[in-house]
Amino acid sequence: MVPQFTLQAPLKLPPHAVTDHLKQLWEQPEEGYNGSATFTLVVWEPAWLEQHLARLGLLQDAVMGMQRPCLVDAARRAIGAYGLPSATAPLSSTLAQVLATQPGGNSSYDDLRGQAVDNSISELQPHRMITLAPTINGDQPLDALVAAYCSLPGDSPGGSVCGDVLVLRGGAASIATELDMLPPLIPSQLPCWVLWEGALGEHTDIFERLAAPPRRLIVDTALGDTGPSLRILARRIAAGQAVSDLNWYRLGGWRESLAMAFDAQDRRAALGHVAQVDIDVEGDQLCQGLLLAAWIASRLQWSLQTGHRQQDSSVYHFQRTDGVMVDLRLASVPVGFPKPHAGSILGLRLLCKPPGSREFCVVLCGEASGCMRLEGGDISSRDLVEEIVPLIQGSLEAQETRVLAGGHDTTNPLLATTAQLAHQMLTAMDASKT
């Protein structure tokens, strides 16, 4: 991640003056500079954890709204300092909520949210980037910061291509009050992405107004609680909106590794005889686990029958196309050194029982976690394929860039089908509790 700052210092304006200022900016551009005609990116960037860490003096750096290693390190230190269980994921909402209750800590810090852009995103030459940066002080009045922004000059004779950045910073209530200023700033002829970097389920009024179709939505279901995250994801997709989930991208290595285990033609038939699936996840944020389970079930055309809790596991019963039942268990496992995001997959075991031949078992283990628990249960008596799933490399910004670079106005069908089933699994579990 290489952040690139705006080349000119942002101009602080009263919110009502922003529209005219931006209009003037592009009516008379300097010679050799062209306004880019690419896309608009609107970012809801609460960075609650980062702000609290900075307020408490645990982060000796400006607040930037980026998932930097120093942020994860500071979060891990805070987990120890405030006595949270070591299994707490550093970037989970739990930590931010605990820090919010801590008094004092009036360290001053620079708030550069929206003013530093990841290089890979700036290379895409966004037409306009609008960052909504709610402050932890809910009463803070709104500041509007505006700057022209140009990608570093290349060797193109066409001159530099420029866009602009707008940051609206203040209490969430004041941001909500000024939201109506945004539609005229978002050209209807260009695609617009809304990147929701907060938990799904927080500030729903702002979310609903900001993320209205046909705007394309990028969310991260790892950031909030399981229920609201999956419900909102499924609802938006069902309504036909183009939605990308960064948590789904993090599952890429698991999906690829499991598919690879069945690429060989002599193993493919075993997929019709899956009898049991076990998935272990870190902690109790189940979005990734449910998405992985739902992806397997939907690809193999299983239909969901029931779901219930059993100790620390969620147990689901699916019916295969041949009528045979499949047990799928999703277990929450506490770990000593969790990955930054809550609910990361630890391991997966898939057991096939083809009639008339030996049982076939696939065990996938996370690169950094191992999966001793899944290796139990007499797997030595079965044909075994065991693979290590590499951690997905690349920053969150790189994943965002991938979405922005090759934009689609519909949701990836795999995610669409998976999210609907994951939501059904959640509903089935809720129903079993009542």
Place this chain on the structure above:
Amino acid sequence: MAKEGQIDGSNVFMAATLTNPLRVGLRQERVIPPQCLIIFGASGDLTHRKLIPAMFALFLQRRLSSEFAVLGCARRPWSDEVFRQTMAERLQPTIATHPHAWEQFSQGLFYEPVDLQQPEHLVRLAQRLEQVDRQRATRGERTFYLSVSPAFYGSGARALAGAGLLADRQRSRLVIEKPFGTDYASAQQLNRVVKSCGQENQLFRIDHYLGKETVQNIMVLRFANSIFEPLWNRNHISSVQITAAETVGVEQRASYYEQSGALKDMVQNHLTQMLALTAMEPPGRFEPESIRNEKAKVLQAAHLAHPEQPWTCCVRGQYGSGGTAKNPLASYRHEPGVAPDSTTETYVAIKLFIDNWRWQGVPFYLRTGKHLAKRLSEVALTFRDAPVRLFDAAAGGVSANQFVIRIQPNEGAMFRFEVKAPGSGMRSRPISMNFSYDESFGEPSDEGYVRLLADAMLGDPTLFTRSDEVEAAWRLYTPILEGLKQSPERFPVHPYEAGTWGPAESDELLARDGLLWRRP
């Protein structure tokens, strides 16, 4: 929500007995940024046979951004609607299974009547491109595809450059179909022209063989495994055979083929690219220029076995009639559009050497032909015999170890080596160890144009030939081409029966070295 014809859905699962259902839609491939593909010659065959199907395949795979456009250009006075309708009619079998997806896709198809020789048409084209950019938000990313007669490559490039359409060196690209030149001099001249129109990184000279998964796999096999490279040299390999055999005849291409023949149609480009990938040194990095440097270097080191007497290392053939009573095959000279006294070769076999430390003294045999016994493309490396023969062979003679990379069909690789034949004695017999793409991977490979079109739009030139590669490839065969002009009697076309493995003279070319062509 999964839409009809897209990746998900039970229609895809129905194919699950053949493909891996977990594999569907999983490709971790680069997504092409918003883009406008401009096809010159849009009313021609290539557009509806390859280019639009390739774009539609990319659309179905979601590798094409929603912000894409295809602007067809040709002299016919079509409208957008006529172009869409024409493409829909010609792609009917494909569309029938994805009607909804086609409906969406075809909204991105546009047409502009353009004659590249008319400056005012270029002005109009530039305006239309601006309009399409705005309409489809394609961000000014443009890939121009010259699918026109090779005679217009140079003037077409000049016309585009003259209109300023190649001025943006980052966002405009030019794809040029084969053949690139008709000999060394014309290739040099064409290179001079196109390089005056744009930078090398904007130029994509296409060779659709390089789009084949198995051709690319030659590099992966060689450079991702430590077991092959130590053996991949003159110390262990005694000869290399590169074959591209077709079972079809000249079909509807007589007018083109009469001018080109097998040497220009297949050897100078496709077989030479396979040669380069097989023989090149490992690149320092997997990046376009490193790879293309190595390919150019090895081609510069290659030469005909006898450049001063090229007729001794080149056999030309022409198919006569053949087939069966039920399925007779006409001779080349009786094909429609072929001169009755044509001396165009439909078969050619050539012996080459490469003068470098790795390959000194190892013969490379290239052959290609039409109406041969089998459709097949492969690279076969034959290893040297074991230094001491300890065991009798069950079949009488020990066969040399061979490593065969099958380009098509039945894509994969085969390694042949000796094992002990069952029984009380110690006799050896050869067995084959096979790798098949179909059996090992849960999904079919893309058609070559899908990969190459995607790479061009991504601005990745790895699988495209650079100017020096093209020139080196032409220079390699210049002694034959000049010999054909100066003393054609030294290069007779030997007749062969259609449906066989080519003329007997070709077998003699290898027999002189104590070798045989593979007849797989």
